[in-house]
Amino acid sequence: MNLIALRMLTGDRAKYFGILVGLAFASLLITQQGAIFLGLASRTYQFVADTPQADLWVMDPQMQHHSDGKQMLETTLARVRGVEGVAWAVPMYRAFAQLRLPDGTLRTCLLNGVDDATLTGLPGDFAEGSPESLRHEAAVAVDLAAVAGKLSVSAPGGGSRPLMIGDQLELNERRGVVSAVYRQRPGFFWDPTLYTTFSRAKQFSPGTRRQLTFVLVKVRDGASVAHVQRSIAGVTGMACRTSDQFAWKTAVYILTQTGILINFAIAVLLGFMVGAAIAGQTFYNFVNDNLRYFAALKAIGASDRRLAGMVAVQALTAAACGYGLGAGAAAFFGHAVGEGLAFFLPWHLLVFGAVSVVGIAAVSAVIGIRKLKALEPATVFKS
Amino acid sequence: MTTHHDITAAPARALAHDRPPAVRCRGLTKDYGSGTARVRALRGVDLDIPEGELLMLVGPSGCGKTTLISVVAGVLDRDQGECSVFGTDFASLSSGGRTRFRGTNIGFVFQAFNLIPTLTIAENAAVPLLLQGVPRREALERARGVLASVGLGERTDNTPGKLSGGQQQRVAIARALIHRPRLIVCDEPTSALDHHTGMKVMEMLKGATSERGTTLIVVTHDSRIFEYADRIAHMDDGQIDKIVTHAKDL
Incomplete structure (x- = not known):
């Protein structure tokens, strides 16, 4: 039937x-x-997802999302490195900056500074140039999705052209040079993101005592992530979150705050x-x-x-x-x-x-x- | 109730009377609605139908004919009285038992045919067998056989919509016959058909059932088919007021 x-x-x-x-x-x-x-x-958590190297993120306890810009003292890095079970820990800087393009256009951008020695925290996909190019003087890497859009500059004969390797920029009134173009997934925020080294990022944004946004932590093989997480939080007094927890916190904050x-x-x-x-x-x-x-x-x-x-x-x-x-x-x-x-x-x-x-x-x-x-x-x- | 018997004119009925009753009703009542809107459809109906008889139920519209066959066929609960079919009282059966009893012992032919329009006529005719759990292939094979016996052997893969009214009623008859029920109830089987087709349908119905001794109850307004009846019960106002063997006695 x-x-x-x-x-x-x-x-x-x-x-x-x-x-x-x-x-x-x-x-x-x-x-x-x-x-x-x-x-x-x-x-909303694209930045966290595009930084897959870290097991744990150490940050200011008041940090609500990844672009909140609350900084820590740099001594936190050394304290994290001293925690049992930590394989490595690297600094990361992330804050908004004023960007002046070669044609004089002013933009607000997000500036990320990754560990000078290892470049840990960079996106994995470079369209032009290489991660190593960031070791050159004043070098910054720019987002492929932005170079022909928000970061495009006026062309001499009229119209506009994409920002290119070798173009000179001003970041918070300090000179920068485009050394690479990276590719990453679209994010929730509309401001273009630039990457440079941690020490150079601090030079671009001087004037404050606290200039460490995150400490990226890799847990040693065989160690308990949860245990190391608790230890870091206890030793530093900072918030220590797994990538998933940080992504979730960011997503919930942004989604609820924006309606x-x-x-x-x-x-x-x-x-x-x-x-x-x-x-x-x-x-x-x-x-x-x-x-x-x-x-x-x-x-x-x-x-x-x-x-x-x-x-x-x-x-x-x-x-x-x-x-x-x-x-x-x-x-x-x-x-x-x-x-x-x-x-x-x-x-x-x-x-x-x-x-x-x-x-x-x-x-x-x-x-x-x-x-x-x-x-x-x-x-x-x-x- | 007045009964006119004419044994010489009705040999089939005489034969039927030698057998136990297929249907036996005593004091059947049935009301619809309640309070001031209550309508009494059956008012104490007594009726015996011997096995193998073709009984026609006639009477004006609203007199209770359809209600009576609904109760007899076990598709409607009575309010009071007794009614047994082949010795089984529906009231003593569970809902499932009643359904199984109907599926095994009773065939239906409806005025509006009620053939499922999206199925082929072979599938329509096979439905009672499929409901009994007969494998589809075997059920369809048997359906084709029964359809052939009602003259539709060449059209078994057609859907009902492609057939005339008379052909559709023949499919409905095939569906009513296929599982060899002991009782077939027919509600106005010829009312949607022209005279010639109606006669053919009745001949087919009577021919297919007489050799098996199947009992037939036919509700009809169509006086042209009275000649096929062994007896004719006339109903009025919820009661059987006359049972005759010849239409002229009505």
């Missing part, structure tokens, strides 16, 4: 198409809106409700339209359980097909727009979408089954 149920479902192509469109629409809304939200959320979380939660919820209403109504109509046939089956000898099974098979099949179409369309959308739009589609979201769509179909099916259960088979004699 399951095959009969499927033939009832798919036999009327127009109705079946309507059910599929409803469920696919719900799936698309949930998956696409969810993926955009997760894309935005993941961009993005609640706005997208509402968008996803609305998508779910609209999709649920469309899909639920369409499937309910399908059951309703077939009521006389279900009544006939009931009279002929189909038990309530059998009819419930038939409706469940129909609902699950429609949900699976509708979900596949919607999730596929969302994935295609994400692929088509590329990196221009924040879009992150992890398997967790696909599972959430699947569960949601199956849930919608299940609720519709339960409503239909309740109606079938209450259906008097005698109604079949009403012409």
